Each structure stands twice: as C-alpha cells, then as structure tokens.
Amino acid sequence: MEMKYRIVPNEVYDVMGLNENFNYLWNPDPVSSLIGLGSSYVLEFFEFYGQAVGDYYEEFIQKTELKDDRFPVFVTQEKRHALAHRKLNNFITKGIAAPTREKYHPRVYDFMYGTYKEFAEPILAGIAKEKAAGKGRDGMFFKESIRSVGIFESIVCMTGFTFFDNLFDNGRFEQIIQMSGNLGVLYLLGYHYTEEMEHCAISIEAFEKIYQEKLWTKELIEKHFGNMDALSRQIILSTLHIARMLGQEITVKQITESLVFQYRTQIAKKYIKEGFNATEPEILAKREALVNRWDNEWEPILLNKIKEKIAA
Numbered sequence: 001m002e003m004k005y006r007i008v009p010n011e012v013y014d015v016m017g018l019n020e021n022f023n024y025l026w027n028p029d030p031v032s033s034l035i036g037l038g039s040s041y042v043l044e045f046f047e048f049y050g051q052a053v054g055d056y057y058e059e060f061i062q063k064t065e066l067k068d069d070r071f072p073v074f075v076t077q078e079k080r081h082a083l084a085h086r087k088l089n090n091f092i093t094k095g096i097a098a099p100t101r102e103k104y105h106p107r108v109y110d111f112m113y114g115t116y117k118e119f120a121e122p123i124l125a126g127i128a129k130e131k132a133a134g135k136g137r138d139g140m141f142f143k144e145s146i147r148s149v150g151i152f153e154s155i156v157c158m159t160g161f162t163f164f165d166n167l168f169d170n171g172r173f174e175q176i177i178q179m180s181g182n183l184g185v186l187y188l189l190g191y192h193y194t195e196e197m198e199h200c201a202i203s204i205e206a207f208e209k210i211y212q213e214k215l216w217t218k219e220l221i222e223k224h225f226g227n228m229d230a231l232s233r234q235i236i237l238s239t240l241h242i243a244r245m246l247g248q249e250i251t252v253k254q255i256t257e258s259l260v261f262q263y264r265t266q267i268a269k270k271y272i273k274e275g276f277n278a279t280e281p282e283i284l285a286k287r288e289a290l291v292n293r294w295d296n297e298w299e300p301i302l303l304n305k306i307k308e309k310i311a312a
Contacts, residue, residue: 026185038239
C-alpha cells in the first residue's frame with residue numbers, strides 16, 4: 001500500500017478544548033472513551049520505542065542489501081503519531097494534575113514505568129551492549145526488537161479494524177459524529193489507525209526479510225493469545241489511571257468485558273494465523289477499503305463537522 005504523510009488540521013486540536021473544557025466522551029460509551037484515552041498514552045510510549053528501534057534499523061540495515069525504502073517513511077509516520085498523541089495527552093490533563101514523567105525518558109509516564117523497565121529498557125540496553133561488542137543485525141536484542149515492533153504493528157492494525165468496524169462502518173458514522181462529545185479525539189484516533197493500517201505490513205516484512213523466518217509462528221500465536229499480551233495489559237493500567245485523573249469510576253472487569261476490548265481480541269484471533277503478514281488478500285482488501293473510505297469519505301465529513309462546531 002502507498003503511504004503518505006497526513007496533516008492533522010489545527011481545528012482538530014482547537015475543538016478538543018472548546019470552551020476550555022475537555023470532554024472525555026469522544027465516544028457515546030464511557031468505558032470505550034476511557035479505553036481510547038488510556039490507549040493514547042500507551043501509543044505515545046510505544047511510538048517512542050519504535051523510533052528508537054528505527055534508528056538502529058537505519059544504522060544496521062538501511063545501507064545493506066536488506067534495506068527497505070519504505071521503512072523510513074513508516075518510522076516518520078510513527079514520529080508524527082507520537083507528536084499528535086502528546087498534544088491529545090496534554091489536553092486530557094489540562095486543568096487537572098498531569099501524570100508525572102519518569103526521568104528515564106520524557107514519554108515514560110509514571111504509570112508506564114513498569115512496562116519501560118520490564119520491556120523497553122532491557123531490549124534497548126541490550127542492543128547498545130551488542131553494538132559495542134561489534135554486533136549489528138545479528139544481535140539477539142536487535143532481532144527481538146524487530147520482532148516486537150512487528151507484533152505491535154500487527155495488533156494495532158487489528159485495533160484499527162475494531163475502531164472502524166464499530167464506529168464508522170456499517171452505517172454507524174453519522175450517528176457517532178452526532179453523539180460524540182469530542183470530535184477532535186475521534187478524528188485523531190481515526191487518522192492514527194488509518195496510517196497504522198497503511199503501514200502495518202512493513203515491520204513484519206522487515207523481520208522476515210532480515211532473518212528469513214516467519215514472524216507469526218505457531219509458537220508465537222500460542223504464546224501471544226494464550227496470555228493477555230503486553231499491549232492489552234498496559235492499556236488496562238493506563239485506562240485505570242486516566243479514569244482516576246478524570247474522576248471516573250471504572251473496574252478492570254468493565255474494561256476487559258467491554259465491546260472494544262473483546263472485539264479486538266476476536267478480530268486478532270480471526271486474522272492472525274500462522275504466517276500472517278497483513279498482505280493476505282482478505283486482509284489487504286479490508287485495509288485498503290478502510291483507508292480509502294477515511295481519506296475520501298469519513299475524514300472530509302468529520303473535519304467539516306469540527307469546523308461547524310468551532311464556528312457555532
């Protein structure tokens with residue numbers, strides 16, 4: 001699929017804090033709204049991790065026969081996503097106590113500390129140590145980093161399917177934009193998941209090209225779906241923190257039994273089979289159809305509604 005850099009119009013951020021209040025109900029369902037906002041913090045963090053891995057990819061791969069000219073575009077899209085989510089996350093905390101940021105990295109919020117220490121820090125430190133020992137793409141930690149980005153992108157692609165299936169497709173779009181209490185958040189998530197669906201195959205293909213093995217093996221699928229994945233666990237924790245900041249009551253059971261949480265798992269299990277690379281005909285057709293509808297149908301209407309809201 002062709003990738004492009006989309007610009008998030010200023011009106012999207014303007015409408016988020018209209019009348020100096022942040023309305024967290026970007027979705028008519030309060031639980032789904034909180035999960036979406038919790039996901040925003042998680043996405044900002046993982047975009048930072050992906051950028052760090054991308055820098056090593058540029059150093060170890062891009063000047064070799066294994067290079068992929070699409071990878072820098074993919075990484076740049078991710079950088080732009082991180083900036084967009086940082087703006088949203090600032091709006092969430094406007095007027096209330098913002099979550100503190102750990103000293104390790106400005107995008108590691110206090111409630112992301114465990115994930116940083118358990119997941120990101122060991123891999124990035126391991127790559128640096130292997131690099132100092134003269135290892136590049138053959139290093140164990142670099143291989144694990146490329147694998148982890150491929151897994152993350154696969155799951156976020158499935159989240160994109162979930163987002164559009166439940167909120168935009170099948171005649172739901174007009175109803176959702178009429179009921180949304182924050183069109184800016186709705187727009188930002190739509191923009192992000194569009195580009196995630198656009199580039200999700202690249203990191204999978206990068207892993208398989210470099211290491212000449214499948215990313216999604218039978219063993220990985222059993223491991224991933226046999227336990228709650230790291231992304232899902234962190235979304236639960238982030239959602240709980242966001243709810244507390246916004247003065248909303250929510251339980252872990254409400255999160256895990258919500259439609260958005262359950263449907264994403266169902267979609268992932270449906271599509272992610274052994275050898276999955278996101279370019280299978282059915283999956284590619286779905287990705288292309290949703291991206292095209294965002295660009296040519298949903299985005300223009302949603303942006304116009306945002307402008308009308310500001311003018312009113």
